[in-house]
Amino acid sequence: MSINVQERVLKIPIPLSGADGSSVEECTLELPPGFPEVHKIVYAEGLVCPEEPVFELGQVILKGTVDIGIIYAAKGGEQLAFKGVEFPKALEYVIPVDLGGEVAPQTQISASVQVESVTASAGKDKTIKCDLVLAYEVEAAQLTETRVLTDITGADLKVNVTKESKEIKSFVTPLALEKAIEASLVLAKADPPIAELLRVGVKPRIDKSRCLAGKVIVEGELDFELLYQPQQPEPPQPEQKDEPQGEESEADEDFLTDFSEAAPSVPKIVKKEISAGAKFMLSQDVSGLKPDMTPELKVAVTGCTAKAVAAEKVEATVLLQAKGAVYEEFSLETVVSAETEGEERVDLNRRLFNVPQTAAETHKELVVTGSPGIAASKSELKDVLSVRSKPKVSQCKVAQDKITVGGKVHLDVLYLGENELGEEVLDSLSIDHGFEFKETFELAGVEPGMLVKVDANVTTAAVNVLDPFTLEANILVTLDIEAVDVVETELVMEAALAVPAPKDGASIRVVVVQKGDTLWKLARQYGTTVEFLAEYNKLEDTDELAVGQRLRIPSVG
Numbered sequence: 001m002s003i004n005v006q007e008r009v010l011k012i013p014i015p016l017s018g019a020d021g022s023s024v025e026e027c028t029l030e031l032p033p034g035f036p037e038v039h040k041i042v043y044a045e046g047l048v049c050p051e052e053p054v055f056e057l058g059q060v061i062l063k064g065t066v067d068i069g070i071i072y073a074a075k076g077g078e079q080l081a082f083k084g085v086e087f088p089k090a091l092e093y094v095i096p097v098d099l100g101g102e103v104a105p106q107t108q109i110s111a112s113v114q115v116e117s118v119t120a121s122a123g124k125d126k127t128i129k130c131d132l133v134l135a136y137e138v139e140a141a142q143l144t145e146t147r148v149l150t151d152i153t154g155a156d157l158k159v160n161v162t163k164e165s166k167e168i169k170s171f172v173t174p175l176a177l178e179k180a181i182e183a184s185l186v187l188a189k190a191d192p193p194i195a196e197l198l199r200v201g202v203k204p205r206i207d208k209s210r211c212l213a214g215k216v217i218v219e220g221e222l223d224f225e226l227l228y229q230p231q232q233p234e235p236p237q238p239e240q241k242d243e244p245q246g247e248e249s250e251a252d253e254d255f256l257t258d259f260s261e262a263a264p265s266v267p268k269i270v271k272k273e274i275s276a277g278a279k280f281m282l283s284q285d286v287s288g289l290k291p292d293m294t295p296e297l298k299v300a301v302t303g304c305t306a307k308a309v310a311a312e313k314v315e316a317t318v319l320l321q322a323k324g325a326v327y328e329e330f331s332l333e334t335v336v337s338a339e340t341e342g343e344e345r346v347d348l349n350r351r352l353f354n355v356p357q358t359a360a361e362t363h364k365e366l367v368v369t370g371s372p373g374i375a376a377s378k379s380e381l382k383d384v385l386s387v388r389s390k391p392k393v394s395q396c397k398v399a400q401d402k403i404t405v406g407g408k409v410h411l412d413v414l415y416l417g418e419n420e421l422g423e424e425v426l427d428s429l430s431i432d433h434g435f436e437f438k439e440t441f442e443l444a445g446v447e448p449g450m451l452v453k454v455d456a457n458v459t460t461a462a463v464n465v466l467d468p469f470t471l472e473a474n475i476l477v478t479l480d481i482e483a484v485d486v487v488e489t490e491l492v493m494e495a496a497l498a499v500p501a502p503k504d505g506a507s508i509r510v511v512v513v514q515k516g517d518t519l520w521k522l523a524r525q526y527g528t529t530v531e532f533l534a535e536y537n538k539l540e541d542t543d544e545l546a547v548g549q550r551l552r553i554p555s556v557g
Contacts, residue, residue, distance in 0.1 A: 003159060003346065005495050006151040008332070011171040013108055013141040015356055015451055015484065017099045020137045022116060027091045029068065031126040035085060036074035038122035042082065042426040043071040043199070043414045045388065046115035046132055049089070049302040049319075052176070053109045053138070059096045060138055062111055066091040067303060068130060070120060071198050071227075071414070071426065082229060082269070082426055084198035086305065090130070097138050108171065108325075110139045114390070116410070117430060135392075139453075143171055146353060149335040149492040152346060159346060162337040166489075167357065172293060172326040173286055175216060178302075178319065183278035185224055185314040192230030192266050193311030199414075200306040201225035201386065202318050204280070204299045211293040211326060217283045218297055218322050224277040226314060227386055227414070230270050268424050269416050271385045282322050289326065297324035335492045347496045347529045349520055355489045360445040361482040365459070368409050368475040371466055372434035379417030379427040380468035386414040387463045391456040391477050395438070398448050403483070405454055406438035409475050413463060435475060446483045455480040496524035513549040526553050 031038070050064035068090040074081045095113070116135040123129045152161050187194070206220040282299070303319030338346040374381065388411070395406035411431040419425050446452075459476040466472040511522065519542050523530045534542045537551050545551075 003157075003495065004153045004155060005149060007147045007149050007493075009145065009147050010168060012144050012146060012168070012353070012355055013171045014144055014354055015486065016107065016140040016142050018137070018139040019097050019099055020135070021097075023093065023095045023134045023136065025066075025091055025093055025132045025134060027068075027130050027132075028123065029070070029087050029090055029128040029130060031085065031128070035083060035126070036076055036081070037126055038128060039073045039075045041070065041072050041120045041122060041128065043386075043428045044118040044120040044130065045069050045412070046091075046118050047301065047303065048113050048115060048134070050111070050113050050321075053111045055107075056096075059098050060109055060111065060140070062093070062095040062097060062113055062136055062138070064093060064113060065089040066093065066115065066132065066134075068118065068132075069199060070128060072122075072128075073426065082196065082198060084196070084227075088303070088305075091132065093134060095134070095136055097136065099138065099140050106143055108141045108143050108174070110141075112137050116390070117412075144353065146351075146491065147493055148332065149348075149495060150333060152335055152338045152495050154340065157344060158341045160339050160341075161335055163333045164336045166332050166334055168328075168330060168332045169356075169358070170328045170330075172289070172328055175284060175286075175295060175297060175322065175324045175326060177216070177218065177282040177284050177297075177322040179280065179282050181222065181278055181280045181318045181320060183222065183224070183316045183318060185226065185274050185277050185316060187272060187312040191272060191312070192270055194228045194308045194314070195231040195311075196229040197226070197306065197308040197314065198229065198269075199225075199227040199386065200304060200314070200316055201227075202301045202304050202316075204301060204320060206297070206299055209295045209297055211289045211291055211295055213291070214287055214289055215283055215285055216289065216295050216326065217281065218295070218299065219281045220279070220299060221276040222278045222280060222318060224274040224316070225386060226270075226272040226274065228270055228272070228308070229268065230266050231311065232266055267416075269385060269426060278316075278318070280320055282320065286326065290328075292330075293326050293328050295324060295326050297322045335495070338495065347523065347531075348492045349495070349530070350490050351493050353489050353491055354486050355491075356451075356484045356486050359447070359450055359483045359485045360443045361480075362441065362443055364439070364441055364479045364481065366437060366439050366477050366479070368435050368437045368477055369473065370434035371470055371472045372431055373470050374429055376469065378429065378469075379419050379425050381415055381465040381471065382418055382424070382468075383416040384413060384463045384465060384471070385416055385426075387461050388412040389458040389461040389475060391458055393454050393456050396452055396454055398446055398450060398452055398483070400448070401442060401444050401446055402440055403443050403446055403452060403481060404438065404440045405479060405481070406436070407456065408432070408437065409435040409458065409477065411435065411461070411463070411473065413471070415465075418468075429471075431471075435473065437477065441481070443481070443483065447485070451484040451486065453482045453484070496520060496529070509553045511551045511553055513545045513547055513551065515547050517545055519545060522551065522553070528553070
């Protein structure tokens with residue numbers, strides 16, 4: 001008599017813990033040769049280039065570098081000139097993060113580091129001092145590899161099996177894709193030609209991601225924002241006129257009319273947005289992938305170099321990095337119970353697992369509005385040139401079938417202003433108030449005590465000048481909310497055919513335990529049960545057997 005079993009091996013990510021916070025870093029930058037001295041720092045931004053997190057002494061260590069971009073007003077000359085300068089890998093950071101417990105090397109770590117703020121000031125001898133605040137988030141999950149029994153059949157006996165369907169999300173493999181994208185950006189005919197390129201901003205958009213046989217593919221587009229000083233036209237030279245001669249010339253002069261058109265005015269700073277300026281495709285070979293598997297990825301810009309190669313053309317190289325993982329989501333039927341029609345029975349080995357199950361998920365959009373005023377010491381507002389925005393969730397309250405999400409949006413604004421002398425100048429604002437949000441969403445299946453993850457992003461930020469000292473903003477924030485319930489689940493791991501216990505006086509077989517032997521394996525081999533063997537041999541620990549250990553097994557006869 002025998003039975004056949006079918007099982008499936010799964011890797012289930014069990015959420016462990018997480019941490020978020022910030023780290024204050026500082027560095028000193030030196031202007032490249034040929035650049036004029038700094039009169040005033042107008043704008044500063046940072047771009048994080050992260051490395052893979054590492055484990056040291058029970059902590060997660062976040063490492064990487066930061067590229068810093070500066071726009072400044074230069075000293076010297078009759079007219080105020082603006083310069084843009086890039087400092088690749090200007091700062092190296094090392095941030096230790098304690099997750100509140102021992103982190104095993106096989107733990108799955110998801111980490112992100114972003115520049116929250118940059119404060120720059122002019123130093124001595126063409127140097128710039130920078131203070132940066134880096135915000136980080138870390139999430140840890142334990143990958144538990146488990147075998148789940150999916151079917152039992154009997155070769156020469158009838159086995160009745162009861163099954164239960166479970167929605168399983170199984171981890172397949174981590175992903176880390178990188179690629180340099182070349183982009184050629186050409187201005188429209190109506191755009192003023194470029195004299196000095198000040199800044200290039202890049203935003204990636206994922207169109208689709210999919211798994212093919214043995215390959216992960218991510219496709220999307222890059223949106224660009226150029227900020228530059230245009231070429232100013234030469235002032236018209238006054239036309240030399242001959243002195244009028246005679247009375248007739250003087251009389252005719254009274255009737256002369258100048259119909260010549262004035263030269264069109266050229267702004268001092270131009271912002272040019274180029275949507276879908278380049279396409280990208282990232283791919284990675286991963287053995288064993290199937291088309292029905294799901295890649296979950298985020299694409300970030302980790303480097304950008306750009307230069308104006310002509311008055312109407314900019315060449316840019318963008319380094320993209322996509323990180324995430326591949327999961328397999330499916331409905332799995334697992335064995336709950338099994339019995340035979342005779343005296344034999346099927347012995348099921350059960351174990352308890354804390355299995356995360358998605359209880360509810362949703363995608364929500366909300367509009368955050370505000371009209372913050374600026375300090376009187378700042379230049380008067382004329383035109384908004386560039387906006388960087390970042391939402392931060394500070395509240396997440398879970399009730400029955402409801403979730404409340406609150407936070408605020410931070411804005412960095414680069415604008416064209418007017419100083420007290422009536423001159424047009426570049427200036428910047430860092431706004432951390434006036435854009436708070438709090439929203440309650442109906443979400444069936446959510447209960448207090450569940451793990452809730454909120455991923456917040458700004459889709460669009462429309463910022464306009466309301467008056468010389470007030471901005472008006474409408475910001476579209478998207479929230480991806482997932483509620484996970486960690487459920488204690490009993491899974492059937494193994495099965496063995498069991499027969500009735502032998503009668504007194506039965507012959508005894510002595511078996512010497514070999515490497516790889518388990519009590520379940522021996523019970524199945526000799527047609528008995530784990531419980532009977534443990535009781536018969538007075539074993540306290542049924543999970544481990546020592547090689548060379550002797551076991552007494554009554555024969556069935």
